[in-house]
Amino acid sequence: MLKEQVKRCEVSSASTWVGASVSQQNRNKKSLSQVISEAQEMLSEAKRIGKKLNREQDQEGIVILR
Amino acid sequence: MKDKLSTLCSAEFLLSPLAQGLVGVFIVMVGALASLWSPEILNASHFFWGDNVVFSIKATTFWFFMILLAVILSRASYLKARNLAYTISLLHRAPTSDFLDRFAKRYLITNKLLKEVQNVLDTISTAESEPNSEDLKDAVEFISGAIRSTLDSIVHLVKEFDRANGGKSIIYRANLMQIVYFNESSQPPKQFLDWLHFFSEKFTQSPQASDLYRDYSGFVYLFDNALTTTTETEDPDKDIAIRPIAFPFTLSVSDDTRTSLRGFGNLPGAPTVVETKNPHVILSPNAVFEHISKWNITSNDLVEGIKQYYANHKLARSILSVPLQLDQRVIGVLNVYRNKEDILFAGDKADDCFNVLAPFVASITDMLVCLEKVLVRTGRDFTLGDNSHVKRAS
Numbered sequence: 110m111l112k113e114q115v116k117r118c119e120v121s122s123a124s125t126w127v128g129a130s131v132s133q134q135n136r137n138k139k140s141l142s143q144v145i146s147e148a149q150e151m152l153s154e155a156k157r158i159g160k161k162l163n164r165e166q167d168q169e170g171i172v173i174l175r
Numbered sequence: 176m177k178d179k180l181s182t183l184c185s186a187e188f189l190l191s192p193l194a195q196g197l198v199g200v201f202i203v204m205v206g207a208l209a210s211l212w213s214p215e216i217l218n219a220s221h222f223f224w225g226d227n228v229v230f231s232i233k234a235t236t237f238w239f240f241m242i243l244l245a246v247i248l249s250r251a252s253y254l255k256a257r258n259l260a261y262t263i264s265l266l267h268r269a270p271t272s273d274f275l276d277r278f279a280k281r282y283l284i285t286n287k288l289l290k291e292v293q294n295v296l297d298t299i300s301t302a303e304s305e306p307n308s309e310d311l312k313d314a315v316e317f318i319s320g321a322i323r324s325t326l327d328s329i330v331h332l333v334k335e336f337d338r339a340n341g342g343k344s345i346i347y348r349a350n351l352m353q354i355v356y357f358n359e360s361s362q363p364p365k366q367f368l369d370w371l372h373f374f375s376e377k378f379t380q381s382p383q384a385s386d387l388y389r390d391y392s393g394f395v396y397l398f399d400n401a402l403t404t405t406t407e408t409e410d411p412d413k414d415i416a417i418r419p420i421a422f423p424f425t426l427s428v429s430d431d432t433r434t435s436l437r438g439f440g441n442l443p444g445a446p447t448v449v450e451t452k453n454p455h456v457i458l459s460p461n462a463v464f465e466h467i468s469k470w471n472i473t474s475n476d477l478v479e480g481i482k483q484y485y486a487n488h489k490l491a492r493s494i495l496s497v498p499l500q501l502d503q504r505v506i507g508v509l510n511v512y513r514n515k516e517d518i519l520f521a522g523d524k525a526d527d528c529f530n531v532l533a534p535f536v537a538s539i540t541d542m543l544v545c546l547e548k549v550l551v552r553t554g555r556d557f558t559l560g561d562n563s564h565v566k567r568a569s
Binding site: 139141144145147148149151155156159160162163165166167169 | 321
């Protein structure tokens with residue numbers, strides 16, 4: 110019973126990794142300009158989140174006991 | 176005896192509930208004595224207004240206990256005040272409650288950016304035909320942007336770590352300096368040495384540009400503001416206040432065996448980081464002056480030049496420098512600096528900060544390596560830690 114569960118778990122885990130690998134391969138088939146374009150979108154998103162975090166940081170409460 | 180006295184005077188004992196209870200009893204006891212022996216105490220007190228002194232054992236005992244009580248209470252108050260000051264200082268120095276939350280978010284962003292950078296490089300490397308120059312240019316722009324975004328995370332983490340140390344108006348900046356090692360390559364071309372000589376004029380003793388190769392192990396330099404940012408701008412933009420600069424460094428004999436080296440000391444900050452491969456903090460321009468005063472040099476011009484540079488450098492009053500290492504080799508230096516002295520509580524929090532920055536430093540090193548590989552594809556002989564940035568300098 111336990112062996113069966115372990116085996117199922119191994120299969121499930123392996124299929125996840127295979128899935129990720131296939132997805133990565135599909136992605137690599139894109140042209141360079143497409144990949145860069147997606148990467149630039151990601152960078153814009155990163156900048157937006159970074160800006161939000163910076164604002165949050167600057168606005169966070171006045172330092173207590175100062 | 177001395178040990179027993181110091182135990183009784185220690186914070187652990189004096190501020191303990193037992194000791195505080197005994198002090199309370201002592202106060203009541205002294206009050207009771209004052210009440211019971213008031214005539215004797217009054218008679219003995221005539222001394223204060225010049226009458227005949229009447230010695231009284233009871234009054235003397237009372238005043239002895241009174242003084243002892245005052246000493247005990249003073250000591251207890253002093254210890255309480257000291258403990259409170261220490262607690263407040265810890266609170267000041269501690270990062271804010273949301274620090275870890277922001278740290279995690281910033282790291283997740285950096286990690287995603289690194290994956291995108293690596294994906295772009297993989298796509299370039301596995302492309303069936305040679306990528307066109309426009310795409311390569313876009314790739315370089317993207318990777319530089321990702322590095323600046325990570326620099327922005329780093330500079331804000333340092334700022335948050337340092338938030339109770341000076342106030343919100345302080346401006347933090349960050350840059351990534353490149354390195355050229357002279358000992359491992361042939362003599363760099365003239366135009367690159369000219370560039371280094373021009374921008375390191377205040378920091379070298381070599382009269383001619385061509386002497387630099389002979390006199391030093393290499394240079395750590397900032398070519399432009401492509402990999403810089405500041406908290407002055409909301410976005411991770413290039414820092415427009417940055418000017419090109421180059422510092423010479425001399426490696427230890429085991430790392431550079433050439434006998435021609437002049438063996439001057441290395442300036443604190445980036446040059447020291449390249450030599451020691453460890454992070455370094457400059458707390459103030461005075462720390463630099465003290466450092467160079469130990470150098471065995473006869474040229475006053477050099478000392479004065481360095482002093483003048485640091486005294487006038489209003490943007491960088493204290494600096495944190497961290498090595499970027501790849502396979503035990505320093506390939507660049509990350510500098511985070513501010514326009515006020517004593518960054519990171521005069522260095523007290525530096526070690527904690529280095530640990531916090533470590534994953535970001537590792538990511539930014541990987542991004543730099545990817546950038547280098549893409550730049551090589553563009554036809555620019557750009558190699559980190561090599562002397563081939565010449566085309567960029569020319």
